[in-house]
Amino acid sequence: MTDTALEHGRELRSGGLTERARAVFPPAAARHTDLAFVRAEGTRVETDDGRQLLDFASGVAVTNVGHGNPVVMRRIQEQMATLVHAGHNIGVYPSYVELAERLVGLVHPDRKVFFGNSGAEALESAVKLAMRATGRNGLIAFKGGFHGRTLTTTALSASSANYRAGYLAALPTIQHVAFPDPFNQHSTPAAESARCLAELDELFELVVPANEVAALVVEPVQGEGGYQPAPVEFLRGLRERCSAHGIALIFDEIQTGFGRTGAMFAYEHMDVRPDVLVLAKGIANGLPLSAIVGTPELMDRWPAGAHGGTFGGNPVACAAALGVLDVLRDGGLDNARRQGTRLRAGLEALVTDLPLRSDVRGLGLMLGVELRHPDGSPASDVLAATCRRAAEEGLLIIPCGVHKNVLRLMPPTTLSTDDAAAALAMLGRALDAAVRP
Numbered sequence: 001m002t003d004t005a006l007e008h009g010r011e012l013r014s015g016g017l018t019e020r021a022r023a024v025f026p027p028a029a030a031r032h033t034d035l036a037f038v039r040a041e042g043t044r045v046e047t048d049d050g051r052q053l054l055d056f057a058s059g060v061a062v063t064n065v066g067h068g069n070p071v072v073m074r075r076i077q078e079q080m081a082t083l084v085h086a087g088h089n090i091g092v093y094p095s096y097v098e099l100a101e102r103l104v105g106l107v108h109p110d111r112k113v114f115f116g117n118s119g120a121e122a123l124e125s126a127v128k129l130a131m132r133a134t135g136r137n138g139l140i141a142f143k144g145g146f147h148g149r150t151l152t153t154t155a156l157s158a159s160s161a162n163y164r165a166g167y168l169a170a171l172p173t174i175q176h177v178a179f180p181d182p183f184n185q186h187s188t189p190a191a192e193s194a195r196c197l198a199e200l201d202e203l204f205e206l207v208v209p210a211n212e213v214a215a216l217v218v219e220p221v222q223g224e225g226g227y228q229p230a231p232v233e234f235l236r237g238l239r240e241r242c243s244a245h246g247i248a249l250i251f252d253e254i255q256t257g258f259g260r261t262g263a264m265f266a267y268e269h270m271d272v273r274p275d276v277l278v279l280a281k282g283i284a285n286g287l288p289l290s291a292i293v294g295t296p297e298l299m300d301r302w303p304a305g306a307h308g309g310t311f312g313g314n315p316v317a318c319a320a321a322l323g324v325l326d327v328l329r330d331g332g333l334d335n336a337r338r339q340g341t342r343l344r345a346g347l348e349a350l351v352t353d354l355p356l357r358s359d360v361r362g363l364g365l366m367l368g369v370e371l372r373h374p375d376g377s378p379a380s381d382v383l384a385a386t387c388r389r390a391a392e393e394g395l396l397i398i399p400c401g402v403h404k405n406v407l408r409l410m411p412p413t414t415l416s417t418d419d420a421a422a423a424l425a426m427l428g429r430a431l432d433a434a435v436r437p
Protein backbone atom coordinates (compact mmCIF):
# COMPACT_ATOMS: atom_id res chain seq x y z
CA MET A 1 0.00 0.00 0.00
CA THR A 2 1.30 3.47 -0.82
CA ASP A 3 1.93 6.05 1.87
CA THR A 4 -0.98 8.07 0.54
CA ALA A 5 -3.34 5.08 0.72
CA LEU A 6 -2.18 4.33 4.28
CA GLU A 7 -2.78 7.94 5.18
CA HIS A 8 -6.20 7.77 3.55
CA GLY A 9 -7.06 4.59 5.49
CA ARG A 10 -6.11 6.22 8.75
CA GLU A 11 -8.20 9.24 7.85
CA LEU A 12 -11.23 7.07 7.18
CA ARG A 13 -10.81 5.03 10.35
CA SER A 14 -10.73 8.18 12.42
CA GLY A 15 -13.58 9.55 10.40
CA GLY A 16 -11.43 12.09 8.61
CA LEU A 17 -14.55 14.18 8.32
CA THR A 18 -12.90 17.42 9.33
CA GLU A 19 -10.26 17.09 6.59
CA ARG A 20 -12.85 16.07 4.03
CA ALA A 21 -14.98 19.03 5.05
CA ARG A 22 -12.05 21.40 4.52
CA ALA A 23 -11.84 20.22 0.93
CA VAL A 24 -15.49 20.78 0.05
CA PHE A 25 -16.59 23.77 2.13
CA PRO A 26 -15.37 27.37 1.97
CA PRO A 27 -13.86 28.83 5.14
CA ALA A 28 -16.87 31.19 5.49
CA ALA A 29 -18.82 29.18 8.08
CA ALA A 30 -16.07 29.33 10.73
CA ARG A 31 -16.23 26.50 13.27
CA HIS A 32 -15.47 26.62 16.98
CA THR A 33 -13.85 23.16 17.01
CA ASP A 34 -12.30 20.52 14.78
CA LEU A 35 -14.70 17.91 16.12
CA ALA A 36 -16.87 15.65 13.96
CA PHE A 37 -20.10 14.42 15.51
CA VAL A 38 -21.76 11.11 14.71
CA ARG A 39 -24.59 10.82 17.26
CA ALA A 40 -26.09 12.50 20.28
CA GLU A 41 -28.48 11.66 23.08
CA GLY A 42 -29.76 13.80 25.93
CA THR A 43 -26.91 16.00 27.16
CA ARG A 44 -24.16 14.13 25.32
CA VAL A 45 -22.67 14.21 21.85
CA GLU A 46 -20.37 11.51 20.45
CA THR A 47 -17.49 12.26 18.10
CA ASP A 48 -16.30 10.14 15.19
CA ASP A 49 -13.42 8.80 17.31
CA GLY A 50 -15.83 7.49 19.93
CA ARG A 51 -15.47 10.24 22.55
CA GLN A 52 -18.48 11.48 24.49
CA LEU A 53 -18.77 15.11 25.47
CA LEU A 54 -21.24 16.89 27.73
CA ASP A 55 -22.91 19.30 25.36
CA PHE A 56 -23.09 22.82 26.79
CA ALA A 57 -23.37 24.35 23.32
CA SER A 58 -26.63 22.63 22.28
CA GLY A 59 -25.92 23.33 18.61
CA VAL A 60 -25.88 27.02 19.64
CA ALA A 61 -28.96 27.06 21.86
CA VAL A 62 -31.03 24.77 19.67
CA THR A 63 -31.45 21.37 21.35
CA ASN A 64 -33.16 23.01 24.32
CA VAL A 65 -34.87 19.81 25.52
CA GLY A 66 -31.87 17.55 24.90
CA HIS A 67 -30.75 15.58 21.88
CA GLY A 68 -33.27 13.04 20.64
CA ASN A 69 -35.79 13.89 23.35
CA PRO A 70 -38.24 10.95 23.28
CA VAL A 71 -41.36 13.16 23.46
CA VAL A 72 -40.16 15.20 20.49
CA MET A 73 -38.95 12.14 18.56
CA ARG A 74 -42.34 10.45 18.96
CA ARG A 75 -44.08 13.53 17.54
CA ILE A 76 -41.60 13.63 14.64
CA GLN A 77 -42.01 9.94 13.84
CA GLU A 78 -45.81 10.11 13.93
CA GLN A 79 -45.79 13.15 11.66
CA MET A 80 -43.25 11.56 9.30
CA ALA A 81 -45.62 8.66 8.85
CA THR A 82 -48.54 10.88 7.83
CA LEU A 83 -47.48 14.14 6.13
CA VAL A 84 -43.97 15.46 5.47
CA HIS A 85 -44.72 18.48 3.31
CA ALA A 86 -47.79 20.29 2.09
CA GLY A 87 -46.78 23.93 1.60
CA HIS A 88 -48.44 26.66 3.65
CA ASN A 89 -49.12 28.68 0.52
CA ILE A 90 -51.24 25.79 -0.74
CA GLY A 91 -53.18 24.70 2.32
CA VAL A 92 -53.05 24.18 6.08
CA TYR A 93 -52.50 21.05 8.17
CA PRO A 94 -52.95 20.02 11.82
CA SER A 95 -49.47 20.53 13.33
CA TYR A 96 -49.20 23.97 11.66
CA VAL A 97 -52.49 25.23 13.05
CA GLU A 98 -52.09 23.59 16.46
CA LEU A 99 -48.62 25.08 16.96
CA ALA A 100 -49.79 28.58 16.01
CA GLU A 101 -52.71 28.23 18.44
CA ARG A 102 -50.39 27.16 21.24
CA LEU A 103 -47.97 30.04 20.57
CA VAL A 104 -50.85 32.52 20.59
CA GLY A 105 -52.04 30.96 23.85
CA LEU A 106 -48.58 31.49 25.36
CA VAL A 107 -48.10 35.08 24.18
CA HIS A 108 -51.52 36.79 24.04
CA PRO A 109 -54.90 35.64 22.73
CA ASP A 110 -55.04 38.38 20.06
CA ARG A 111 -51.66 37.58 18.44
CA LYS A 112 -51.13 36.09 14.98
CA VAL A 113 -48.31 33.88 13.75
CA PHE A 114 -46.19 33.53 10.62
CA PHE A 115 -43.82 30.56 10.23
CA GLY A 116 -40.45 30.47 8.47
CA ASN A 117 -37.40 28.20 8.50
CA SER A 118 -34.54 30.08 10.15
CA GLY A 119 -33.98 32.88 12.60
CA ALA A 120 -32.76 35.28 9.94
CA GLU A 121 -35.74 34.51 7.75
CA ALA A 122 -38.10 35.19 10.64
CA LEU A 123 -36.44 38.54 11.34
CA GLU A 124 -36.67 39.43 7.67
CA SER A 125 -40.40 38.63 7.96
CA ALA A 126 -40.77 40.78 11.07
CA VAL A 127 -39.07 43.72 9.36
CA LYS A 128 -41.19 43.32 6.21
CA LEU A 129 -44.32 43.16 8.37
CA ALA A 130 -43.37 46.33 10.25
CA MET A 131 -42.55 48.21 7.05
CA ARG A 132 -45.70 47.15 5.24
CA ALA A 133 -47.99 47.76 8.20
CA THR A 134 -46.54 51.13 9.24
CA GLY A 135 -45.75 52.42 5.76
CA ARG A 136 -42.32 53.51 7.10
CA ASN A 137 -38.85 52.18 6.40
CA GLY A 138 -36.52 53.39 9.18
CA LEU A 139 -34.90 50.64 11.26
CA ILE A 140 -33.05 50.81 14.57
CA ALA A 141 -30.95 48.09 16.23
CA PHE A 142 -28.20 47.90 18.85
CA LYS A 143 -24.44 47.70 19.00
CA GLY A 144 -23.38 44.19 20.00
CA GLY A 145 -26.60 42.75 18.54
CA PHE A 146 -26.59 39.73 16.26
CA HIS A 147 -29.57 38.93 14.07
CA GLY A 148 -28.42 36.64 11.26
CA ARG A 149 -26.65 36.35 7.94
CA THR A 150 -29.13 37.44 5.28
CA LEU A 151 -28.61 40.95 3.95
CA THR A 152 -31.12 42.72 6.18
CA THR A 153 -30.14 40.73 9.26
CA THR A 154 -26.45 41.30 8.50
CA ALA A 155 -27.31 44.99 8.37
CA LEU A 156 -29.20 44.77 11.68
CA SER A 157 -26.23 43.03 13.32
CA ALA A 158 -23.42 45.04 14.88
CA SER A 159 -21.36 42.45 16.72
CA SER A 160 -18.48 42.25 14.23
CA ALA A 161 -17.43 44.42 11.29
CA ASN A 162 -16.20 41.19 9.63
CA TYR A 163 -19.81 40.02 9.27
CA ARG A 164 -20.57 43.14 7.22
CA ALA A 165 -17.28 43.58 5.35
CA GLY A 166 -17.60 43.45 1.59
CA TYR A 167 -21.39 43.64 1.60
CA LEU A 168 -21.90 47.26 2.60
CA ALA A 169 -23.45 48.42 -0.66
CA ALA A 170 -26.18 45.77 -0.39
CA LEU A 171 -27.04 46.39 3.28
CA PRO A 172 -30.13 48.48 4.05
CA THR A 173 -29.52 51.51 6.26
CA ILE A 174 -29.88 50.75 9.97
CA GLN A 175 -29.16 53.09 12.87
CA HIS A 176 -27.32 51.40 15.75
CA VAL A 177 -27.56 52.61 19.34
CA ALA A 178 -25.49 51.58 22.38
CA PHE A 179 -26.72 48.61 24.45
CA PRO A 180 -26.30 48.71 28.25
CA ASP A 181 -23.04 47.15 29.48
CA PRO A 182 -22.74 47.85 33.22
CA PHE A 183 -19.64 45.65 33.75
CA ASN A 184 -17.45 47.31 31.12
CA GLN A 185 -18.79 50.81 31.65
CA HIS A 186 -18.14 50.45 35.42
CA SER A 187 -21.72 51.50 35.96
CA THR A 188 -25.12 50.31 37.15
CA PRO A 189 -27.92 48.83 35.03
CA ALA A 190 -30.06 51.91 35.75
CA ALA A 191 -27.36 54.40 34.75
CA GLU A 192 -26.49 52.36 31.66
CA SER A 193 -30.14 52.25 30.65
CA ALA A 194 -30.39 56.02 30.98
CA ARG A 195 -27.21 56.51 28.89
CA CYS A 196 -28.42 54.25 26.05
CA LEU A 197 -31.96 55.66 26.06
CA ALA A 198 -30.51 59.19 25.88
CA GLU A 199 -28.50 58.08 22.82
CA LEU A 200 -31.73 56.82 21.22
CA ASP A 201 -33.50 60.10 22.00
CA GLU A 202 -30.62 62.00 20.43
CA LEU A 203 -30.84 59.77 17.34
CA PHE A 204 -34.51 60.69 16.96
CA GLU A 205 -33.61 64.36 17.31
CA LEU A 206 -30.55 64.53 15.07
CA VAL A 207 -30.57 61.59 12.65
CA VAL A 208 -33.91 59.83 11.98
CA PRO A 209 -37.33 61.29 12.66
CA ALA A 210 -39.12 58.87 14.99
CA ASN A 211 -42.24 59.02 12.83
CA GLU A 212 -40.30 57.49 9.93
CA VAL A 213 -39.08 54.50 11.93
CA ALA A 214 -40.88 51.23 11.18
CA ALA A 215 -39.20 49.01 13.77
CA LEU A 216 -36.73 48.79 16.58
CA VAL A 217 -35.10 45.36 16.89
CA VAL A 218 -33.56 44.22 20.18
CA GLU A 219 -32.48 41.01 21.92
CA PRO A 220 -33.78 40.96 25.54
CA VAL A 221 -30.50 39.20 26.33
CA GLN A 222 -27.78 39.81 23.74
CA GLY A 223 -26.49 36.40 22.66
CA GLU A 224 -23.53 36.59 20.33
CA GLY A 225 -22.81 40.05 21.83
CA GLY A 226 -21.85 38.54 25.19
CA TYR A 227 -24.81 37.03 27.05
CA GLN A 228 -25.73 40.51 28.18
CA PRO A 229 -29.22 40.86 29.68
CA ALA A 230 -31.05 44.12 28.93
CA PRO A 231 -31.92 45.89 32.19
CA VAL A 232 -35.67 46.09 32.83
CA GLU A 233 -35.62 49.90 32.83
CA PHE A 234 -33.97 49.86 29.40
CA LEU A 235 -36.65 47.63 27.85
CA ARG A 236 -39.35 49.71 29.52
CA GLY A 237 -37.81 52.84 28.02
CA LEU A 238 -37.78 51.24 24.58
CA ARG A 239 -41.41 50.15 25.00
CA GLU A 240 -42.47 53.68 26.00
CA ARG A 241 -40.71 55.27 23.04
CA CYS A 242 -42.02 52.72 20.53
CA SER A 243 -45.59 53.15 21.78
CA ALA A 244 -45.29 56.95 21.74
CA HIS A 245 -43.96 57.04 18.16
CA GLY A 246 -45.90 54.15 16.59
CA ILE A 247 -42.72 52.08 16.10
CA ALA A 248 -42.99 48.27 16.08
CA LEU A 249 -40.94 46.89 18.98
CA ILE A 250 -39.42 43.62 17.74
CA PHE A 251 -37.88 41.27 20.30
CA ASP A 252 -35.38 38.90 18.75
CA GLU A 253 -35.91 35.91 21.07
CA ILE A 254 -34.27 33.51 18.65
CA GLN A 255 -31.65 32.57 21.25
CA THR A 256 -33.49 33.52 24.44
CA GLY A 257 -36.76 31.83 23.55
CA PHE A 258 -38.17 28.41 24.13
CA GLY A 259 -37.21 27.94 27.75
CA ARG A 260 -33.57 28.92 27.53
CA THR A 261 -33.86 31.55 30.28
CA GLY A 262 -36.08 29.49 32.57
CA ALA A 263 -39.19 31.27 31.25
CA MET A 264 -40.88 30.43 27.98
CA PHE A 265 -39.69 33.78 26.61
CA ALA A 266 -37.12 36.12 28.18
CA TYR A 267 -39.45 39.12 28.09
CA GLU A 268 -41.52 37.42 30.81
CA HIS A 269 -38.69 38.14 33.26
CA MET A 270 -38.87 41.81 32.36
CA ASP A 271 -42.62 42.18 31.99
CA VAL A 272 -42.25 44.23 28.82
CA ARG A 273 -44.17 43.00 25.78
CA PRO A 274 -43.01 43.34 22.18
CA ASP A 275 -45.24 44.04 19.19
CA VAL A 276 -43.49 41.24 17.34
CA LEU A 277 -41.80 38.27 19.00
CA VAL A 278 -39.27 36.44 16.81
CA LEU A 279 -38.55 32.76 17.52
CA ALA A 280 -36.30 30.10 15.99
CA LYS A 281 -33.38 27.92 17.22
CA GLY A 282 -34.85 25.93 20.15
CA ILE A 283 -38.41 26.04 18.82
CA ALA A 284 -38.20 22.59 17.18
CA ASN A 285 -35.17 21.15 19.02
CA GLY A 286 -33.07 20.86 15.86
CA LEU A 287 -35.49 20.86 12.97
CA PRO A 288 -35.54 24.04 10.90
CA LEU A 289 -38.44 26.21 12.00
CA SER A 290 -38.98 29.83 12.98
CA ALA A 291 -41.96 31.98 13.83
CA ILE A 292 -43.02 35.54 14.34
CA VAL A 293 -45.88 36.28 16.72
CA GLY A 294 -47.31 39.76 16.18
CA THR A 295 -50.09 42.08 17.28
CA PRO A 296 -53.27 42.27 15.21
CA GLU A 297 -52.57 45.99 14.60
CA LEU A 298 -49.58 44.91 12.52
CA MET A 299 -50.60 41.43 11.33
CA ASP A 300 -54.02 42.51 10.05
CA ARG A 301 -52.32 45.13 7.88
CA TRP A 302 -50.18 42.51 6.12
CA PRO A 303 -52.24 41.76 3.03
CA ALA A 304 -52.53 38.48 1.15
CA GLY A 305 -49.45 37.85 -0.97
CA ALA A 306 -47.28 40.31 0.99
CA HIS A 307 -45.12 37.43 2.22
CA GLY A 308 -44.80 33.66 1.88
CA GLY A 309 -42.31 30.78 1.52
CA THR A 310 -42.08 27.16 0.40
CA PHE A 311 -40.92 25.36 3.54
CA GLY A 312 -42.14 27.66 6.34
CA GLY A 313 -44.11 25.80 8.99
CA ASN A 314 -43.10 22.37 7.73
CA PRO A 315 -45.46 19.71 9.22
CA VAL A 316 -42.64 17.68 10.82
CA ALA A 317 -40.91 20.73 12.28
CA CYS A 318 -44.24 21.98 13.70
CA ALA A 319 -44.88 18.55 15.22
CA ALA A 320 -41.42 18.65 16.84
CA ALA A 321 -42.21 22.09 18.27
CA LEU A 322 -45.42 20.76 19.82
CA GLY A 323 -43.29 18.13 21.55
CA VAL A 324 -40.86 20.79 22.77
CA LEU A 325 -43.77 22.75 24.26
CA ASP A 326 -44.96 19.62 26.08
CA VAL A 327 -41.52 18.96 27.55
CA LEU A 328 -41.09 22.54 28.70
CA ARG A 329 -44.59 22.61 30.23
CA ASP A 330 -44.09 19.26 31.97
CA GLY A 331 -41.08 20.26 34.07
CA GLY A 332 -38.52 21.59 31.54
CA LEU A 333 -38.96 25.23 32.52
CA ASP A 334 -38.87 24.45 36.24
CA ASN A 335 -35.72 22.41 35.78
CA ALA A 336 -34.07 25.18 33.72
CA ARG A 337 -34.66 27.63 36.55
CA ARG A 338 -33.43 25.21 39.20
CA GLN A 339 -30.31 24.13 37.33
CA GLY A 340 -29.67 27.70 36.21
CA THR A 341 -29.50 28.85 39.83
CA ARG A 342 -27.19 25.95 40.70
CA LEU A 343 -24.89 26.53 37.72
CA ARG A 344 -24.72 30.24 38.35
CA ALA A 345 -23.67 29.72 41.95
CA GLY A 346 -21.06 27.20 40.76
CA LEU A 347 -19.71 29.65 38.18
CA GLU A 348 -19.48 32.44 40.72
CA ALA A 349 -17.46 30.13 42.97
CA LEU A 350 -15.20 29.12 40.06
CA VAL A 351 -14.23 32.67 39.13
CA THR A 352 -13.58 34.03 42.64
CA ASP A 353 -9.98 32.82 42.75
CA LEU A 354 -9.08 33.60 39.15
CA PRO A 355 -6.40 36.28 38.63
CA LEU A 356 -8.84 37.97 36.22
CA ARG A 357 -11.72 40.44 36.32
CA SER A 358 -14.95 38.54 35.81
CA ASP A 359 -18.67 39.02 35.46
CA VAL A 360 -21.11 36.10 35.76
CA ARG A 361 -24.46 37.01 34.22
CA GLY A 362 -27.50 35.72 32.41
CA LEU A 363 -30.88 34.17 33.05
CA GLY A 364 -31.84 30.54 33.60
CA LEU A 365 -29.64 28.31 31.46
CA MET A 366 -28.35 31.19 29.36
CA LEU A 367 -25.28 31.98 31.43
CA GLY A 368 -22.21 33.95 30.48
CA VAL A 369 -18.87 34.56 32.18
CA GLU A 370 -16.98 37.57 30.88
CA LEU A 371 -13.25 37.49 31.59
CA ARG A 372 -10.82 40.39 31.39
CA HIS A 373 -7.17 40.69 32.33
CA PRO A 374 -6.36 42.97 35.29
CA ASP A 375 -5.43 45.74 32.79
CA GLY A 376 -8.96 45.55 31.35
CA SER A 377 -8.04 43.89 28.06
CA PRO A 378 -10.38 41.06 26.96
CA ALA A 379 -9.12 37.65 28.09
CA SER A 380 -9.90 36.07 24.72
CA ASP A 381 -6.68 34.04 24.97
CA VAL A 382 -7.79 32.49 28.27
CA LEU A 383 -11.24 31.80 26.79
CA ALA A 384 -9.84 30.03 23.74
CA ALA A 385 -7.52 27.91 25.92
CA THR A 386 -10.36 27.13 28.34
CA CYS A 387 -12.71 25.94 25.60
CA ARG A 388 -9.96 23.79 24.06
CA ARG A 389 -9.06 22.29 27.41
CA ALA A 390 -12.71 21.75 28.36
CA ALA A 391 -13.26 19.77 25.15
CA GLU A 392 -10.29 17.56 26.09
CA GLU A 393 -11.85 17.08 29.52
CA GLY A 394 -15.16 16.12 27.89
CA LEU A 395 -17.15 19.37 27.98
CA LEU A 396 -18.28 21.11 24.81
CA ILE A 397 -18.46 24.84 25.44
CA ILE A 398 -18.04 27.86 23.15
CA PRO A 399 -17.32 31.57 23.63
CA CYS A 400 -19.26 34.68 22.64
CA GLY A 401 -18.90 38.44 23.04
CA VAL A 402 -17.59 40.94 20.54
CA HIS A 403 -14.04 40.13 21.75
CA LYS A 404 -14.77 36.41 22.21
CA ASN A 405 -14.01 36.82 25.91
CA VAL A 406 -17.30 35.53 27.31
CA LEU A 407 -17.86 31.86 28.08
CA ARG A 408 -21.42 30.92 27.26
CA LEU A 409 -23.23 28.05 28.90
CA MET A 410 -26.37 26.87 27.15
CA PRO A 411 -27.07 23.30 28.21
CA PRO A 412 -30.49 21.75 27.63
CA THR A 413 -33.35 22.56 29.99
CA THR A 414 -33.39 18.85 30.85
CA LEU A 415 -29.92 19.07 32.44
CA SER A 416 -29.48 16.81 35.48
CA THR A 417 -27.86 17.86 38.74
CA ASP A 418 -25.07 15.31 38.18
CA ASP A 419 -24.31 16.65 34.70
CA ALA A 420 -24.33 20.23 35.99
CA ALA A 421 -21.82 19.24 38.68
CA ALA A 422 -19.67 17.31 36.20
CA ALA A 423 -19.62 20.29 33.83
CA LEU A 424 -18.58 22.66 36.60
CA ALA A 425 -15.77 20.33 37.65
CA MET A 426 -14.47 20.06 34.06
CA LEU A 427 -14.79 23.78 33.50
CA GLY A 428 -12.96 24.49 36.76
CA ARG A 429 -10.02 22.31 35.68
CA ALA A 430 -10.00 23.84 32.20
CA LEU A 431 -10.01 27.40 33.57
CA ASP A 432 -7.28 26.55 36.03
CA ALA A 433 -5.10 25.09 33.30
CA ALA A 434 -5.76 28.10 31.06
CA VAL A 435 -4.82 30.75 33.61
CA ARG A 436 -1.95 28.83 35.21
CA PRO A 437 -0.47 26.90 32.28
Ligand SMILES: Cc1ncc(COP(=O)(O)O)c(C=O)c1O
Pocket residue numbers: 060118119120121146147148149219223224252253254255256280281
Ligand atom coordinates in the same frame (compact mmCIF):
# COMPACT_ATOMS: atom_id res chain seq x y z
C1 LIG B 1 -30.26 36.37 18.59
C2 LIG B 1 -30.15 35.74 17.24
N1 LIG B 1 -30.85 36.24 16.22
C3 LIG B 1 -30.80 35.70 14.99
C4 LIG B 1 -29.99 34.62 14.72
C5 LIG B 1 -29.97 34.02 13.34
O1 LIG B 1 -30.65 32.81 13.34
P1 LIG B 1 -30.39 31.76 12.16
O2 LIG B 1 -28.95 31.35 12.25
O3 LIG B 1 -31.34 30.63 12.43
O4 LIG B 1 -30.70 32.46 10.90
C6 LIG B 1 -29.21 34.08 15.74
C7 LIG B 1 -28.30 32.95 15.48
O5 LIG B 1 -27.33 32.73 16.13
C8 LIG B 1 -29.29 34.65 17.03
O6 LIG B 1 -28.58 34.16 18.06
